[in-house]
Amino acid sequence: MLEGLMIGLSTAFSMTxxxxxIGGCLIGTFIGMLPGLGPMSIIAIMIPxxxxxGDPSAALILLAGVYYGAIFGGSTSSILLNAPGVAxxxxxxxxxxxxxxxxxxxxxxxIAAIASFCxxxxxxxxxxxxxxMLSTVAxxxxxxxxxxxxxxxLSAIAAFAGTGNVAKALLMTLLGLIMATVGEGAxxxxxxxxxxxxxxxxxxxxxxLAMAMFALPEALFxxxxxxxxxxxxxxxxxxxxxxxxxxxxxxxxxxxxxxxxGFFIGVLPGAGATIASFLGYxxxxxxxxxxxxxxxxxxxxxxLAAPETANxxxxxxxxxxxxxxxxxxxxxxxxxxxxxxxxxxxxxxxLMIDNPQIFWAVIISMYIGxxxxxxxxxxxxxxxxxxxxxxxxxxxxxILFFTLMGSYIGQNNATELLIxxxxxxxxxxxxxxxxxxxxxxxxxxxxxxxxxxxxxxMQIYDGFGFIFDRPMTAGLLVLAVLLVVVPSYRAxxxxxxxxxxxxxx
Amino acid sequence: MALDRWIxxxxxxxxxxxxxxxxxxxxxxxxxxxxxxxxxxxTFPKVLAVxxxxxxxxxxxxxEKASGEAKTPDIDYRRLGxxxxxxxxxxxxxMVAYALLLRPAGFLLSTGGFLAVGGIILxxxxxxxxxxxxxxxxxxxxxxxxxVLGIFLRPWPFFLG
Numbered sequence: 001m002l003e004g005l006m007i008g009l010s011t012a013f014s015m016t017x018x019x020x021x022i023g024g025c026l027i028g029t030f031i032g033m034l035p036g037l038g039p040m041s042i043i044a045i046m047i048p049x050x051x052x053x054g055d056p057s058a059a060l061i062l063l064a065g066v067y068y069g070a071i072f073g074g075s076t077s078s079i080l081l082n083a084p085g086v087a088x089x090x091x092x093x094x095x096x097x098x099x100x101x102x103x104x105x106x107x108x109x110x111i112a113a114i115a116s117f118c119x120x121x122x123x124x125x126x127x128x129x130x131x132x133m134l135s136t137v138a139x140x141x142x143x144x145x146x147x148x149x150x151x152x153x154l155s156a157i158a159a160f161a162g163t164g165n166v167a168k169a170l171l172m173t174l175l176g177l178i179m180a181t182v183g184e185g186a187x188x189x190x191x192x193x194x195x196x197x198x199x200x201x202x203x204x205x206x207x208x209l210a211m212a213m214f215a216l217p218e219a220l221f222x223x224x225x226x227x228x229x230x231x232x233x234x235x236x237x238x239x240x241x242x243x244x245x246x247x248x249x250x251x252x253x254x255x256x257x258x259x260x261x262g263f264f265i266g267v268l269p270g271a272g273a274t275i276a277s278f279l280g281y282x283x284x285x286x287x288x289x290x291x292x293x294x295x296x297x298x299x300x301x302x303x304l305a306a307p308e309t310a311n312x313x314x315x316x317x318x319x320x321x322x323x324x325x326x327x328x329x330x331x332x333x334x335x336x337x338x339x340x341x342x343x344x345x346x347x348x349x350x351l352m353i354d355n356p357q358i359f360w361a362v363i364i365s366m367y368i369g370x371x372x373x374x375x376x377x378x379x380x381x382x383x384x385x386x387x388x389x390x391x392x393x394x395x396x397x398x399i400l401f402f403t404l405m406g407s408y409i410g411q412n413n414a415t416e417l418l419i420x421x422x423x424x425x426x427x428x429x430x431x432x433x434x435x436x437x438x439x440x441x442x443x444x445x446x447x448x449x450x451x452x453x454x455x456x457x458m459q460i461y462d463g464f465g466f467i468f469d470r471p472m473t474a475g476l477l478v479l480a481v482l483l484v485v486v487p488s489y490r491a492x493x494x495x496x497x498x499x500x501x502x503x504x505x
Numbered sequence: 506m507a508l509d510r511w512i513x514x515x516x517x518x519x520x521x522x523x524x525x526x527x528x529x530x531x532x533x534x535x536x537x538x539x540x541x542x543x544x545x546x547x548t549f550p551k552v553l554a555v556x557x558x559x560x561x562x563x564x565x566x567x568x569e570k571a572s573g574e575a576k577t578p579d580i581d582y583r584r585l586g587x588x589x590x591x592x593x594x595x596x597x598x599x600m601v602a603y604a605l606l607l608r609p610a611g612f613l614l615s616t617g618g619f620l621a622v623g624g625i626i627l628x629x630x631x632x633x634x635x636x637x638x639x640x641x642x643x644x645x646x647x648x649x650x651x652x653v654l655g656i657f658l659r660p661w662p663f664f665l666g
Contacts, residue, residue, distance in 0.1 A: 081549040188546040224588035397623025417604030432582035433509035
């Protein structure tokens with residue numbers, strides 16, 4: 001591990017990579033503050049830039065910096081304007097905004113900055129400890145287990161993303177997998193489902209799909225409902241950045257607990273910053289004393305520190321499955337995975353052996369990134385907040401233009417733009433009907449790998465025998481089925497019980 | 506029938522067409538030597554088709570009930586007329602126009618036009634600010650893409666070279 005750390009330090013501390021971290025954090029913070037542009041859209045926009053750099057470690061460091069920056073920037077607009085730019089910072093607004101209204105905006109931002117810093121840094125320590133362990137275990141995995149593990153990951157994403165709507169999330173995942181089969185696969189030299197169209201020969205472009213699924217619908221929603229982008233008067237005067245000793249003592253245990261909890265939630269595929277922040281908020285409220293519980297929702301510092309710590313720790317945690325297993329735990333890391341594959345790096349257990357400099361440089365850059373964010377957030381807050389005052393008449397055309405540019409630069413093909421608009425409209429309609437879109441993208445990105453591993457195991461075992469011959473595969477597949485079935489079953493039983501039909505146990 | 510079930514019905518149709526292609530339209534194209542393989546190009550799509558048909562049927566038939574607590578949606582599609590629907594549609598049309606004009610009209614004209622017209626659609630009337638901002642942004646982006654990233658974008662319309 002020490003040797004790896006040294007490699008990482010030397011890679012991450014090169015001039016280019018330092019600039020990448022700082023630049024990434026800055027870009028992420030600025031764009032993350034804009035309502036409607038979450039880390040997923042920002043990373044999707046940044047991908048053409050990252051890919052054209054050619055150096056995978058620099059690209060991943062840049063994108064990771066953007067990722068933290070976006071989560072961080074989201075908390076700024078959550079606190080100041082009650083306009084969370086990112087789903088992961090919605091819980092931050094619960095107590096952050098009341099604090100800002102009470103005139104404690106400065107204190108709230110300081111707490112957010114410190115909590116994020118601690119969460120991110122502790123998360124990076126945990127990542128350093130657990131990632132190598134996980135990757136040794138992962139080396140025992142063969143194609144069959146990989147296939148099964150991806151099925152588990154996808155069904156977990158479907159099960160978590162849906163919360164009560166498992167079938168919808170599952171359907172979206174399947175739709176993503178179906179879209180991934182369009183075009184020429186790696187194992188078979190024949191085009192499939194292209195309907196004879198040359199433009200579909202190489203399949204759908206994932207950047208186009210990512211833009212169409214996230215950035216475009218969000219921009220359209222902003223147009224449809226101007227109140228979503230409602231900006232307040234301005235950041236106001238922000239004074240009183242300091243927190244007292246007593247307050248520090250109050251939030252320290254919260255930060256400690258939530259760093260660990262957030263990290264492990266982030267590790268689970270399908271969970272992620274949003275779930276981690278809500279769960280962190282809920283847990284801290286439940287274990288707080290009766291008097292403190294009353295404060296939650298009215299400007300409690302514990303209620304602010306909990307989600308802020310948890311979402312940053314979860315961001316770090318979500319890198320564990322990506323770097324060690326090659327399985328993205330969230331939509332954002334799925335986009336990162338796509339970027340890596342485009343750069344000819346295959347994340348997975350071999351990553352630490354084949355490209356140790358990438359692996360460790362990313363970990364080191366997490367520390368640097370967190371530090372940069374802390375330095376950035378404290379003194380610059382009053383100025384950063386001014387960006388929120390960009391009128392939407394200017395903001396929205398620019399967002400749309402950047403989505404168009406992102407997918408055009410990737411393919412250099414104007415047809416791609418029409419596909420983008422078409423998918424964007426479909427995605428907007430899907431959002432109207434409350435279909436989750438992240439599973440679709442994750443399914444699309446994992447689809448190729450899933451099929452490759454499935455085909456390989458089929459070839460090795462000459463048929464479906466691998467499911468029964470390898471106990472771990474069978475176990476994982478059973479787990480995948482349980483993940484989908486159990487929540488639906490429990491929801492059904494709860495409903496029946498509520499209706500007085502089922503006799504309870 | 507609610508919108509989500511209509512969508513599921515459409516997806517069911519797509520899945521049926523996909524399944525038809527996977528089960529009946531692909532295998533006869535397979536060269537004889539590949540037919541001895543345990544896995545065919547159509548194997549995985551067949552599995553997906555069956556799963557997608559079952560899942561979309563579950564939604565169409567309403568077998569899985571919602572969790573009970575009604576969420577307030579961001580945008581209620583039943584009252585779509587209450588929102589700025591015209592603006593959204595105009596912006597979509599503008600994006601299509603941009604896609605069609607990017608090559609013939611060149612990057613600078615189409616992008617500058619896109620940003621300016623986008624602002625006008627959204628109700629901006631201060632042209633003395635809007636047009637310089639759009640022009641400046643176009644120039645900066647063109648410089649970044651062409652100069653920094655090294656991706657060629659034809660700046661001027663086709664008849665100017």
